[in-house]
Amino acid sequence: xxxxxxxxxxxxxxxxxxxxxxxxxxxxxxxxxxxxxxxxxxxxxxxxxxxxxxxxxxxxxxxxxxxxxxxxxxxxxxxxxxxxxxxxxxxxxxxxxxxxxxxxxxxxxxxxxxxxxxxxxxxxxxxxxxxxxxxxxxxxxxxxxxxxxxxxxxxxxxxxxxxxxxxxxxxxxxxxxxxxxxxxxxxxxxxxxxxxxxxxxxxxxxxxxxxxxxxxxxxxxxxxxxxxxxxxxxxxxxxxxxxxxxxxxxxxxxxxxxxxxxxxxxxxxxxxxxxxxx
Amino acid sequence: xxxxxxxxxxxxxxxxxxxxxxxxxxxxxxxxxxxxxxxxxxxxxxxxxxxxxxxxxxxxxxxxxxxxxxxxxxxxxxxxxxxxxxxxxxxxxxxxxxxxxxxxxxxxxxxxxxxxxxxxxxxxxxxxxxxxxxxxxxxxxxxxxxxxxxxxxxxxxxxxxxxxxxxxxxxxxxxxxxxxxxxxxxxxxxxxxxxxxxxxxxxxxxxxxxxxxxxxxxxxxxxxxxxxxxxxxxxxxxxxxxxxxxxxxxxxxxxx
Numbered sequence: 001x002x003x004x005x006x007x008x009x010x011x012x013x014x015x016x017x018x019x020x021x022x023x024x025x026x027x028x029x030x031x032x033x034x035x036x037x038x039x040x041x042x043x044x045x046x047x048x049x050x051x052x053x054x055x056x057x058x059x060x061x062x063x064x065x066x067x068x069x070x071x072x073x074x075x076x077x078x079x080x081x082x083x084x085x086x087x088x089x090x091x092x093x094x095x096x097x098x099x100x101x102x103x104x105x106x107x108x109x110x111x112x113x114x115x116x117x118x119x120x121x122x123x124x125x126x127x128x129x130x131x132x133x134x135x136x137x138x139x140x141x142x143x144x145x146x147x148x149x150x151x152x153x154x155x156x157x158x159x160x161x162x163x164x165x166x167x168x169x170x171x172x173x174x175x176x177x178x179x180x181x182x183x184x185x186x187x188x189x190x191x192x193x194x195x196x197x198x199x200x201x202x203x204x205x206x207x208x209x210x211x212x213x214x215x216x217x218x219x220x221x222x223x224x225x226x227x228x229x230x231x232x233x234x235x236x237x238x239x240x241x242x243x244x245x246x247x248x249x250x251x252x253x254x255x256x257x258x259x260x261x262x263x264x265x266x267x268x269x270x271x272x273x274x275x276x277x278x
Numbered sequence: 279x280x281x282x283x284x285x286x287x288x289x290x291x292x293x294x295x296x297x298x299x300x301x302x303x304x305x306x307x308x309x310x311x312x313x314x315x316x317x318x319x320x321x322x323x324x325x326x327x328x329x330x331x332x333x334x335x336x337x338x339x340x341x342x343x344x345x346x347x348x349x350x351x352x353x354x355x356x357x358x359x360x361x362x363x364x365x366x367x368x369x370x371x372x373x374x375x376x377x378x379x380x381x382x383x384x385x386x387x388x389x390x391x392x393x394x395x396x397x398x399x400x401x402x403x404x405x406x407x408x409x410x411x412x413x414x415x416x417x418x419x420x421x422x423x424x425x426x427x428x429x430x431x432x433x434x435x436x437x438x439x440x441x442x443x444x445x446x447x448x449x450x451x452x453x454x455x456x457x458x459x460x461x462x463x464x465x466x467x468x469x470x471x472x473x474x475x476x477x478x479x480x481x482x483x484x485x486x487x488x489x490x491x492x493x494x495x496x497x498x499x500x501x502x503x504x505x506x507x508x509x510x511x512x513x514x515x516x517x518x519x520x521x522x523x524x525x526x527x528x529x530x531x532x533x534x
Contacts, residue, residue: 070438071438090440092438096434096435099431100434102450104454104456104530105530113435113449114439117436117439117441117449118440145529
């Protein structure tokens with residue numbers, strides 16, 4: 001399989017390698033008294049501006065890994081370094097799985113949340129929020145409350161909330177898992193479009209191989225129980241990507257198949273563990 | 279459109295039932311089917327109502343009760359709100375105070391009336407304190423629950439966006455708990471009405487509760503019914519006002 005390189009070499013000739021943004025060495029996470037190991041010995045370098053996807057079966061610790069990056073969970077062992085390039089900007093913003101918009105705030109106030117918490121001047125907040133809401137086509141819904149929006153629109157607002165905050169790193173925890181297939185595809189397109197305009201470093205968690213290949217520059221496959229790195233795969237497709245045309249590409253099918261082959265054992269193992277545990 | 283007209287229809291039916299019952303009552307009292315000394319016909323109650331309004335007696339009693347009710351709600355509600363928010367946020371504080379609340383909450387507030395009279399005397403304060411006691415518990419308990427039950431994901435969002443403690447409180451804890459707090463205020467209002475009636479019956483020389491009790495003592499049964507009617511109306515008006523306040527404070531619950 002020519003398109004897949006197991007070494008961390010990008011197939012496209014990079015002029016000069018961008019600096020490392022996220023660096024992990026021997027990262028472990030175990031929980032309290034049970035001693036349950038969720039994440040075990042992750043070594044990883046993610047360069048600045050890369051769209052990095054972590055794919056694995058449910059319960060493989062990928063969300064835990066992301067929550068450690070977000071600072072919502074402590075690291076039990078090892079080191080996790082986030083190299084800042086611009087200390088005036090926030091380090092990271094997370095797009096959560098499921099509904100995380102505040103129901104008591106309008107679309108506008110939700111989108112402005114990060115900036116307001118940083119006490120950015122209201123004039124600059126207005127400018128940035130307007131820009132991002134317009135980019136994603138929701139500016140005319142700015143006075144609505146989340147319960148007046150569809151699930152897809154809500155998730156677009158939470159994408160805006162993260163982008164408007166202008167962090168160095170975007171963390172996304174299966175942000176589209178609750179959406180139907182058509183909405184998912186539209187949102188993939190929209191996410192790629194606005195991400196390509198900013199080229200922020202992204203760490204994206206998913207259990208969908210299609211989603212990983214569609215969006216990512218590089219994919220880490222994780223094993224289940226405990227979560228370890230199984231393989232790292234480069235995605236060779238050029239950007240900007242057209243989500244629909246991409247699926248026509250035979251190389252796309254090959255890559256999805258290749259990843260599935262590696263993942264299948266893990267999913268089965270996770271299932272056996274879950275059943276054995278009962 | 280169809281839904282609107284059926285709503286009007288339902289309201290009409292809802293009005294029809296009490297009117298029908300009043301008509302039956304009037305007829306039965308006039309025909310001597312029921313004892314008019316205990317169940318004076320509605321027309322005579324309305325007449326007495328008019329007389330009590332004209333003499334200013336009803337107004338004086340109403341103002342006295344409303345004043346106690348209002349002051350009592352403030353005296354009980356405001357500390358309950360702040361203590362509840364603090365207990366909702368701080369687990370140690372909740373652990374320290376929860377047993378006290380659980381132990382004292384089941385005591386019927388009316389049973390504390392003699393003690394309150396002993397401590398605060400027969401003046402205004404004892405009545406205000408009774409209402410305050412009634413308002414305190416439902417508002418406190420609902421506020422604690424409202425804050426403690428806020429979905430954890432909202433707190434994660436707050437932490438991820440580096441909100442300070444005060445910002446988390448202002449942007450997440452308080453608005454998130456508001457629906458539950460409002461439910462507590464409504465319960466407190468109902469409790470306050472019960473307690474103001476009881477304490478005025480026992481220890482007051484004005485107020486709606488006093489008016490009802492006095493009517494029993496001098497056997498002006500019509501006045502007794504007027505008192506009951508006024509309390510019922512108060513309950514209705516308060517619930518309309520609180521619903522309106524709720525709509526203003528919690529616009530996101532308004533319509534999906």
